[in-house]
Amino acid sequence: MTFQIFMLCMKHDNRSERMASFSASLALLHHPSLTKSLKAFASLSQLKQTHAHLIVSAYHHLFTSTRLLACAALSPFHDIVYAISIFQNIHNPSLFMYNTMFRALCHHPNLYSFSIQYYKRLLVHGFIPDKFTFPFLVRACSMSEDLYLGKQFHDHVVKFGLNSDVFVINNVLTMYSGFGELGCARKVFEESFGFVDVVSWTSLITGCWNSGEVELASSYFHRMPCKNVVSWNAMINGYVRMGRVEEARKLFDEMPERDVASWSGMVSGYAQCGMCVEALVVFKDMFEVAMVVPNEPALVSAVSACAQLRALEEGVWLHNYIVENKFFIDVVLGTVLVDMYGKCGCIERAVQVFNSMIERNVLSWNSMIAGLAMNGCGRQGLSLFWKMQQVGAAPNELTFIALFSGCSHSGLVDEGLMLFDLMTQNYCIRPQVEHYGSIVDLLGRAGLIKEALKFVESMPIEPHPELWGALVNACSIHGDVELGKKLGKRLLELDPQHSGRYALLSNILAAAQRWDDVETVRNLLKDRKVSKLPGNSFVE
Template identity: 50%
Template sequence: MAATATGGTLVKKIGLLLHPNLSVSLNTFLSSSELRAAHAHLIVSGSAIGTFAASRLLAVATNITSSGDLYHAHSIFFSIPSPTVFSYNTMIRTFSGSINPLHSIHLYLRMLRSGLFPNRLTFPFLLRSCSNLRLVDPGRSIHCHARKIGLDTDVYVINNAITMYSSCADMVAARLVFEEHREATDVVSWTALITGYSNIGDLDAAHQLFDAAPSRNLVTWNAMLAGYARVRRVLDARRLFNRMPERNAASWSSLVSGFVQAGLFKKALAVFRKMARSGIDANESLLVSAVSACAQLRELDHGRWVHRYIDSLGIEMGLIISTALVHMYGKCGGIKEAIQVFNAMPERNIFTWNSMITGLAMSGAGSQALTLFCKMRLAGVEPNAITFIDLLTACSHNGLVEEGQKLFDEMTRVYRIVPEEEHYGCMVDLLGRAGLIQEALEFIGQMPVNPHPGVWGALSNACRIHGEIELGEAISKRLIELEPDHGGRYVHLSNIYGDARRWEDMAMVRHLLKERRAAKPTGSSSVDAT
């Protein structure tokens, strides 16, 4: 009885599939499994699936989920002996919003070879595909085809052409399309052009258009706001934000990220807290910016609060947010919490592993960092240059000289990673901290590139630690010659003289520092603390 009822329901749905009104067909099936059952029923029952029925099956298959049931849709499409323009447009539209937008362009070429002509619904999605792929030459060809057959005046074609050229940073072509069809433009056209100028950093052009726009929507405001934030014009961003008639998560995200990029981390967190109180649910970008601000401030309590806020949203923490939390906890000294987040992650990428290794290195757990590196390799994750900087730093700070030397050899010989300045600096620091001053000098002498100041700075630090006053003095004087505006070099030489109780020399260097007005850096690297 139940089976009969189910069969009757399926037959009814198949009837609605062929309803003259397309919207009725689209609303009939709620899942891919239902549609597949209807498709199978048509095949098994021997019913002829004509072009119309196949087109409806195709339309429903691409409409059921946000990304479309592409495999099923693909099989339906290629089962149609002579696809119509509607069928081609359906597939082109679906692929334009998928992870494989290039397929829409292949279908367009197939469509032309079949003798069919595209219509005004074809070109917007083709241009969108080119925009997503940043393919300006194919996009230009498609736009020229639309112009050739007289469809370039359609507002959807205009808007997608402006967006395509803007996405490819061809603002001359984007502006030309806009000006040629200015009478037909709408708020989307203006916003697309403003976004294009904003993305390339031409804020003056973007601002002029923003002021001249006959109307603006939230996307327009956000495009201008994101542009200011991207180039760190935080005062302009804040003024614009305060003028906005409405805001969403993207608006708050742009402002917070702007403060973070400008190094105004406390202000970034203050804005984030205000957003949290406003009741707006934060997006991923905003959450990552807030976590990053906590990491830069080394504010563990703030970081914990942001983490609790994320949990309160009830969202599934993805790879990016989880990696940001691992990085933040590791940097702020919450290594246990970093490990908890790391262990709970269902997937990890190289940035996740590097963040965890960095956290362990910073917490003095050098052996654990090396163990984690072994697990990383067993997981099939390929290390990169950053991985080895973190590992060498861990070895340096924990006196693991032999392990560090093996890693440096493995990096170059096994993984074919060309050492950068930081790697050489880490190796000199590793040898120098262990008191192997002569070995450090020999390593520097064998470097295939000229030693940069950071390398000499690492050796100078080691000389001071181990009482090699004369060598440390000679290196520090050379560093001052190389970097006369680096205040840390003067301070380090002064400290060497202080350790040796050479008070007159110490006073002389301090006087020289004031005389030259050399500024001491606000931060220092892990391999060169001077």
């Protein structure tokens, strides 16, 4: 590393230029404001050149080293590995330097072992941790999901007398709440009750929600002496996560002020609960009445609502708004747009969005394959799957369900069976009921009913009634009345309280004009007092 830095320094081969550059950089490091120092360097390369000058000039000054480390660790172009290198070459780092490293490392859970190492070193060298030490160590434990170590740091908070500092305690509370350790969080809160603030209350409320304690969360919220928009949002998001969207809406309407997270939470809540019309109404109010610029979560939820409603016109408007206002279409937003266009039957636009995505994950590939499947483009879906394999993206259970659907709707029987073998043998994905059902549907649509029956009877798990229902439906489509009647009776034995099963068998018999048998099925439905499933319709 030292040699590389030396070579950077030598790029300034003119001595006077080197000295001028060094003086200017040194002035930046010595600026009275750390914030301005962090913003002053234009790039990591410039910082490394300054570091090179310091080494070549044998310039050693604790203040300068402190600023250099802070810039490497915390500036907008920070490089944590470079910061570690600088820190490990400082012989007697100050407590501020240790805290700088803890602050930087808490954002890198894969490197949190360095935090432990440096903390031990700090104690060995006789430093006493202060109120800026533990918050970042505790956050590192949260990021690394290490509750045991977090509890040890909490013990040290008490040992060093920092359990009366609200900033420290709030971070400990947040850690316990994030882990769902409500008992520990409540104990910390109650022991610190004399100096807790709104952040403390909100952290505890979040812990209640993470532990599923709805009534306790509500109790703490109503006991809060002073609420802010963040605490209101914590309650709204909690109700949304529990599917209690009406209670979330009640709180939303009571809020004295709302921010973008408040609106976004309600849009997301309605969309997640399938109340898509309500989701779009709230989004419209957010946009037109409250004049709040939507954030990405709100846009994602609104587009998702359009997808569920098959509301193409609204979906296109949202897409245009995203583009015109220069929102970055990341993997989440891109995926939901692909899904929306696929479900709305606009497969060309779905392909355009998918191809323009800089980054894709398995959900992106699944959405595109599913969109092709539901629009009768099974072969294109297969081609996309092969491309997915070529780029090293690993498929999951949902990938194959989408592929089977595409094969089924496009009559690609051999390809579908080949994919089933590929799924189980190459990817070691254990088939679920949905996978078996897809293969039954694939064979049934192709009229291969006996093959479908053989497939069901050879399954290693007990066939679900839905599979028998798919077989009976295939018999109905292809006019195999006798087999349909036989399988239909078996289905009624397995699922005697589902009125749809009776209707399916009755329809097969009626199509063959077997009226006596139809009457028998209807009487059986009455005798068993089976409730008919209500029909549903939606007009946009």
